[in-house]
Amino acid sequence: MTLTAAPADLVFERTDELGTAGHEQVVFCRDAASGLRAIIAIHDTRLGPALGGTRFYPYATESAALTDVLRLSQGMTHKAAAAGVPLGGGKAVIIGDPATVKTPALLAAYGRLVDSLSGRYITAGDVGTSAQDLDVVATATRHVVGSNGGSGDSGFSTAYGVFSALRAAAEHRWGADGLRGRRVGVEGVGKVGAQLVGLLLEEGAEVTVSDASGDALARVLERHPRVTIRHAVLDAPLDVYAPCALGATLTPGSVDAIRASIVCGAANNQLLDSSVAPLLRRRDITWVPDYVANAGGLIQVGGEIWERTADEVRGDIARIADTVRAILRRSDDGDLLPSEVAAEIVAERLAAAGEGSRG
Incomplete structure (x- = not known):
């Protein structure tokens, strides 16, 4: 296994x-015996060891893979x-x-790569x-969470958090009925x-779905016959657009096509760049930072690291709704973008942790 630092012109001198x-x-990392080609990015450890999932994806170029892991680790x-949560941000x-x-x-071989970082990075699951x-x-x-030997797949927990955020945003926008109807x-x-x-249908919402995988659509339709399938949902006549695939679907061009009033979903790095957030506000679209x-x-x-019970974890996830409510209220009161409010909260907490704990 060969480990190398990233080339300076791709990290330190980016434009x-x-x-x-x-x-x-x-x-x-390159491991010739197994064919492993991997990149681990540790963004910030002031709050604790870096934790983030492992994305297994057929990137077109090494440069594209590096850009993705840098963005994802910062997002973590x-x-x-x-x-x-007292954890830092990392991704692989x-x-x-x-x-x-x-x-x-x-x-x-990938596990050995993670282990070589001696706990500075803890890995979990992601796309692929x-x-x-x-x-x-x-x-x-031992620096891995979310395995069957641990707390298992985190898909439902992520979905429940997004649902909690969506419901809070809907109540803020439309009142007590929230997502119903x-x-x-x-x-x-x-x-x-x-x-x-499934969570949206239980809440009384009307759900339309899209996916590049016909098999994924067939599985959802079999489980939830009431859903509507479209080739794309971003420009559909909707109240809420929930991006839950890969990121960067919110661009200067796509914002003009969105007909929904709320954008909130599970995808990471939904904005192509920070310039898109004010464009959403200009169109009176409420975006909950991903x-x-x-x-x-x-x-x-x-919670697996700190041995919290399933009920405690679910309660912690439900409190995402409280965070969303606070962000949207502070956004309205201060005439700030939700992304600006969220960034202020992050900066305050990182600053409180102090530079002394970094690294």
Whole structure:
């Protein structure tokens, strides 16, 4: 296994917003025997050890993989701070198609990579990795959460957090009825989106879904025959757009196409960049910052570390709604964007932790 630092021109001298993100450590790994190609990014450890999932994805280029892991790890710092969880932000990506290159040997090699960081980074599941995969990773390191041997898959916890955030935003926008009778479009019905669909239907919402996978759509339709399927939901006539697939669907161009009044979902890094947030406000669209809404999975696996009960974890996740209410009230009172309020909360909590604990 070969470990290298990231090339300076791809991290330290970037010209995009990530150039000033302040990542503490970025490690590249290649394991010739198993075919592992992975990157781990540790963004900030002032609040605690960096925790974040492992995304297994067939990135077109190494540069695309690096950009994704840098953005995702920064998002994990924000997510933990906004949720009040004493953890730092980190993330990992494994480059390749999990359907063709994922093997026990590769997962074990990845576990050894995680272990080499001596607990500075704790890994969990993400797109392309499952609790079963984490069981294999756990054979090579104890710095893993969310395996079947631990608290298990975090899909429902993430969905429940998003649902709690959505309900709070709907009540803020429309009053006590909240989501009841509202048209919600869920983009992406994988292990999180599919769970969110069920919660929305139970709440009395009308649900429309889209997904690139026909199999995923068939599974949701079989379980929930009342859902409507569309090729795309972003521009559909909806009250709520819930992006639950990959990020960056909110762009200067796509904002003009959105017909919903609320955007809130499980996808990470929904904004192409920070310039999109004021465009949403200009169109009177309430956007709940993704790292606030989708913290349920982090809260679950963090609870595993601190040995909290399932009921305690569910209560912690439900309190995401309180955070959303506070952000939206503070946004209205101070004429600030919700993203600006959330960023202030994160900055306050990181500053309170102090530079002395970093690294």
